[in-house]
Amino acid sequence: MKRLPGMDPSPPSPRTLVPWAKSGFAVLRDPSAFFSRCRLDLGDTFRIDVFGHRLLCFFSPQGVHELWALPEREASKGLADFALLRHKVPVELFAGRRTRPHDLFSGDDVAHYLRHCERVVARELGMLGDSAEVELFAFTRRFSHRVGLASWGGLTGAIGDESQRVLDPLIRSLDQLDAAESFVHPQRAFRTWATRKRAERRALARLENLFGEIVAQRDRRGQAENDLFDRICERWRDVDGDLRVQGIARDVVLVHMGAQSNLFAAAAWTLVHLIERPALLARVRDGDVALIDRCAHESIRLRQRSIVLRRVLRPLQIGDENVRYDVEPGILLATMMSVTNTTAAPGLADFDPDHYRAGPRFAGRDELPTRELVTTFGHGPHTCPAMHFSIAAIRSLTQSLVAGFDLEPRFRDPQPLRRQIGGVARADRPCRVRVRRRSA
Numbered sequence: 001m002k003r004l005p006g007m008d009p010s011p012p013s014p015r016t017l018v019p020w021a022k023s024g025f026a027v028l029r030d031p032s033a034f035f036s037r038c039r040l041d042l043g044d045t046f047r048i049d050v051f052g053h054r055l056l057c058f059f060s061p062q063g064v065h066e067l068w069a070l071p072e073r074e075a076s077k078g079l080a081d082f083a084l085l086r087h088k089v090p091v092e093l094f095a096g097r098r099t100r101p102h103d104l105f106s107g108d109d110v111a112h113y114l115r116h117c118e119r120v121v122a123r124e125l126g127m128l129g130d131s132a133e134v135e136l137f138a139f140t141r142r143f144s145h146r147v148g149l150a151s152w153g154g155l156t157g158a159i160g161d162e163s164q165r166v167l168d169p170l171i172r173s174l175d176q177l178d179a180a181e182s183f184v185h186p187q188r189a190f191r192t193w194a195t196r197k198r199a200e201r202r203a204l205a206r207l208e209n210l211f212g213e214i215v216a217q218r219d220r221r222g223q224a225e226n227d228l229f230d231r232i233c234e235r236w237r238d239v240d241g242d243l244r245v246q247g248i249a250r251d252v253v254l255v256h257m258g259a260q261s262n263l264f265a266a267a268a269w270t271l272v273h274l275i276e277r278p279a280l281l282a283r284v285r286d287g288d289v290a291l292i293d294r295c296a297h298e299s300i301r302l303r304q305r306s307i308v309l310r311r312v313l314r315p316l317q318i319g320d321e322n323v324r325y326d327v328e329p330g331i332l333l334a335t336m337m338s339v340t341n342t343t344a345a346p347g348l349a350d351f352d353p354d355h356y357r358a359g360p361r362f363a364g365r366d367e368l369p370t371r372e373l374v375t376t377f378g379h380g381p382h383t384c385p386a387m388h389f390s391i392a393a394i395r396s397l398t399q400s401l402v403a404g405f406d407l408e409p410r411f412r413d414p415q416p417l418r419r420q421i422g423g424v425a426r427a428d429r430p431c432r433v434r435v436r437r438r439s440a
Contacts, residue, residue: 005330013047022049031421032338061369063320080309098235099251116150136431144264152228154214176203180261211249259386265424269299294353303425344373408434
């Protein structure tokens with residue numbers, strides 16, 4: 001067995017029974033509960049070994065602050081996230097990418113996105129007819145796909161017959177490839193490893209063929225759409241043939257997975273929390289649009305299940321309020337949002353939109369020992385570039401659905417999926433709702 005990187009001094013670690021897996025199986029069963037137990041047993045700083053990886057975990061204010069503050073060149077969040085993603089996604093998808101989410105999410109892009117969002121909302125709600133029963137997470141997942149593909153996937157509006165023909169195959173293939181599965185169902189990584197990602201590679205090939213059709217249609221028209229898809233295509237202007245199409249397709253897939261993988265869950269939880277609280281639902285129906293944004297941020301805070309990982313690239317020193325640790329390269333520095341988000345101050349275990357009174361800023365941030373103890377879209381340079389896109393989409397869908405339909409819950413007390421170790425939680429049960437169109 002290879003030697004794992006070390007730290008000096010070495011903090012306490014939990015006892016384990018399986019030499020190779022160490023704490024791995026306990027983490028897979030319920031990450032949030034595992035880290036909470038470790039805090040009770042070992043304190044706010046501890047070490048765990050998980051399937052050949054060594055994690056130095058911080059949950060105290062000073063430790064969490066320093067973890068977020070480290071420069072990327074010393075402790076990389078990107079490389080740590082990639083280490084999880086590569087268990088699900090074919091690594092060739094990342095080779096030579098030319099478009100990143102930050103390249104498409106300016107203020108003008110949000111306005112472009114909102115125009116598509118409003119069209120997709122009208123289309124999706126129109127398909128409900130006068131009465132229907134929907135499962136909220138499935139409903140918002142399809143909505144999320146359609147908005148993203150309309151914005152940067154070449155399906156302008158995602159409504160016409162030409163778009164509809166390729167829409168469903170695109171959605172099926174994106175769901176098959178879904179990188180978020182690495183975080184939502186980490187135990188499935190064993191199956192992906194055993195099959196050598198055959199299903200994922202087939203899905204990627206289908207996506208390249210489908211986006212090839214879209215590129216060919218645009219080339220035949222010979223007229224720029226001046227949309228985000230055109231901007232991605234422009235970055236591959238110097239490449240010909242199949243390599244050009246492959247590059248465009250893979251850039252679109254990566255942007256889509258990065259921007260949309262958690263949007264649907266955040267939208268679904270926002271609707272769940274509103275439907276569970278008729279008084280809040282009535283305020284939204286009466287026109288309190290700002291309340292939707294506050295409920296969205298609060299839903300993301302409460303249902304956030306992300307582990308924050310930083311891969312140490314060079315020898316460094318990091319510490320908590322009591323101890324400084326000399327850390328070797330290869331160590332993963334870690335904290336878990338679901339643990340600190342609900343324990344950093346009294347009352348945070350419960351849903352309350354008053355925790356967000358003005359945009360994404362947590363209302364009690366100045367009273368926290370450090371602001372990083374409560375996290376929704378990240379901090380500093382690690383803030384999610386799709387934040388404004390996501391909140392705008394949730395606002396558009398929620399406002400129109402609540403205004404146009406009566407919503408009768410057919411679910412009871414959904415909770416986050418226990419095994420999830422990244423992103424916004426998926427629900428542990430179906431969240432079905434009966435929708436009836438309101439009379440004008």
